[in-house]
Amino acid sequence: GFGREEVLGKDLVEVYISADFRMTVREVFENALEGKGAANFEFPLYTKDNRRVEVLLNATPRRDTSGRVVGVIGVGQDITQRKEVEIEKARVAQELQTFIETANAPIFGIDASGLVNEWNNKAAEITGFGREEVLGKDLVEVYISADFRMTVREVFENALEGKGAANFEFPLYTKDNRRVEVLLNATTRRDVTGAIVGVIGVGQDITEKRRLMEQEALLLQAQAANDAKSQFLATMSHEMRTPLNVIMGMNQLVMDTELTAEQRKFTEQIKTSAESLLFLINDILDLTKIEAGKLELVSIDFDLRQVMEEAVDSVASKALQKGLEICSYLKPTIHTQVVGDPDRLRQIFLNLLSNSIKFTDVGQVYILVEPEEATATHETFRFKVYDSGIGISEEGQKKLFSRFSQVDSSTTRIYGGTGLGLAISKQFSELMDGSMGVQSDVGSGSLFWFTAVFRKSAIPQEVQFPPFDIRSAGPKVEAVVVTKNETLRNSVVRYLEALQVVATCVADIDGAAKLPKTDGVYRVLVACPSVEAMVKG
Numbered sequence: 001g002f003g004r005e006e007v008l009g010k011d012l013v014e015v016y017i018s019a020d021f022r023m024t025v026r027e028v029f030e031n032a033l034e035g036k037g038a039a040n041f042e043f044p045l046y047t048k049d050n051r052r053v054e055v056l057l058n059a060t061p062r063r064d065t066s067g068r069v070v071g072v073i074g075v076g077q078d079i080t081q082r083k084e085v086e087i088e089k090a091r092v093a094q095e096l097q098t099f100i101e102t103a104n105a106p107i108f109g110i111d112a113s114g115l116v117n118e119w120n121n122k123a124a125e126i127t128g129f130g131r132e133e134v135l136g137k138d139l140v141e142v143y144i145s146a147d148f149r150m151t152v153r154e155v156f157e158n159a160l161e162g163k164g165a166a167n168f169e170f171p172l173y174t175k176d177n178r179r180v181e182v183l184l185n186a187t188t189r190r191d192v193t194g195a196i197v198g199v200i201g202v203g204q205d206i207t208e209k210r211r212l213m214e215q216e217a218l219l220l221q222a223q224a225a226n227d228a229k230s231q232f233l234a235t236m237s238h239e240m241r242t243p244l245n246v247i248m249g250m251n252q253l254v255m256d257t258e259l260t261a262e263q264r265k266f267t268e269q270i271k272t273s274a275e276s277l278l279f280l281i282n283d284i285l286d287l288t289k290i291e292a293g294k295l296e297l298v299s300i301d302f303d304l305r306q307v308m309e310e311a312v313d314s315v316a317s318k319a320l321q322k323g324l325e326i327c328s329y330l331k332p333t334i335h336t337q338v339v340g341d342p343d344r345l346r347q348i349f350l351n352l353l354s355n356s357i358k359f360t361d362v363g364q365v366y367i368l369v370e371p372e373e374a375t376a377t378h379e380t381f382r383f384k385v386y387d388s389g390i391g392i393s394e395e396g397q398k399k400l401f402s403r404f405s406q407v408d409s410s411t412t413r414i415y416g417g418t419g420l421g422l423a424i425s426k427q428f429s430e431l432m433d434g435s436m437g438v439q440s441d442v443g444s445g446s447l448f449w450f451t452a453v454f455r456k457s458a459i460p461q462e463v464q465f466p467p468f469d470i471r472s473a474g475p476k477v478e479a480v481v482v483t484k485n486e487t488l489r490n491s492v493v494r495y496l497e498a499l500q501v502v503a504t505c506v507a508d509i510d511g512a513a514k515l516p517k518t519d520g521v522y523r524v525l526v527a528c529p530s531v532e533a534m535v536k537g
Helices: 012-016 019-033 080-102 121-127 139-143 146-160 207-255 261-291 304-321 342-358 409-415 421-431 486-498 509-513 531-536
Strands: 038-046 052-063 069-078 107-111 116-119 165-173 179-190 196-205 300-303 325-330 337-340 364-374 378-387 436-440 446-456 478-482 502-506 524-527
Touching: 012 019, 019 038, 019 052, 019 069, 052 080, 107 121, 121 165, 139 146, 146 165, 146 179, 146 196, 179 207, 207 261, 261 421, 300 304, 304 325, 304 342, 304 364, 325 486, 342 364, 342 378, 342 421, 342 446, 364 486, 421 436, 421 446, 478 486, 486 502
Parallel strands: 325 364, 478 502, 478 524
Antiparallel strands: 038 052, 052 069, 107 116, 107 196, 165 179, 179 196, 300 337, 337 446, 364 378, 378 446, 436 446
């Protein structure tokens, strides 16, 4: 931008060269004046409008006819555009290098001899080997296990011939000798002329993915084995139940005939054993249905109180034979008409009550039903079964709801059982959107509880309690409750109090006779003889 007239006679270096390059340019010119020319010297010039122009200069001494140096002649080339391209290429190269270094994938490179010349941060992270440790090392010989060296070397040799490899899996061993599974894409690396100079590998750590795939395969195998087992059990159970029903039927026919005492004893043993086997077969069928996800609950209207009382009646004879008290309580004013599966609920009751009776030698078994939560459409009930039996240790409680599991092996020998009842009952409870648990101490009895959710019934249920006007009998009705069992006594008293009857409790008839009476008589006497007396009687 400067004309000839503007620059002639001016100091080139001082006026037209920027301060940071003046010393260097002056040195080049001084060398030229001493006869030492300079070739391909780069420096910037600034234009009249203050733009920077990159110049490539050849500085040559200028001589007169006698050969004496009289100045310097400079032949330059404007390389501003070329310089910008080089700067841009350097920037892109730096960005690419940064991308390689910070990529969330292991990236490594080898030269034509197989020596490592690229090793990014992720490769260092997953292997534990730093960049300085691996550069110049033979990747295959040092870091690949012997059983994979030949295969990996073949992949790299193919890439060096221009044939890349995609999704090649092989293991790398870390600095602490852990095995890392790598999925690799190996690409041929070329220089600017297109000549092959090495291989660049972009990998992916698939160790966790491989582990999950192996676990999934094992799970599928286990599921297939479990399905086969369930199918086998279901088929065998069906096949066994048919002849067993015949045996039970024919045995009953024999029992209906005239038998000697010894023959009757044998047939009763056959009946007991057959019934136990039938219960086991039914439990196995339920178990296979649950495992297969084919057990569906029915939804019908039923009276929860009736199901509870029927379950208690079913096991009452077993409790009587062992001399145990068995009682239940459900507040009389509660609405108990619900929609659900009464048979499965009854099965849970029977399992829990039977277990309590089985493991209780002295005392009582008590069932309590309480409403827990209600919404506009559903009701939740909590069911509790108490017993005064042998109790369960904390360690034993962890095994209770596992299939085919008893608290300890001696339990099976002494009391019998398969360990299926509680496992099935818990799953029935969960199918009813509830849960099941236990509280117990060794020697202090047990409390088994479960919850279940039922739909409210559309059938209207009139709960009229008391069922009659008790006050018509007088201003105050008094009753005496005679029973030794405290639990039974409390249950009866709660029912009487709901009837607006004033109850007094005593342990025996003699105690009742000694009670003071305002008019000489009690209007109601509730006598609950002990089980021991009933058995003796």
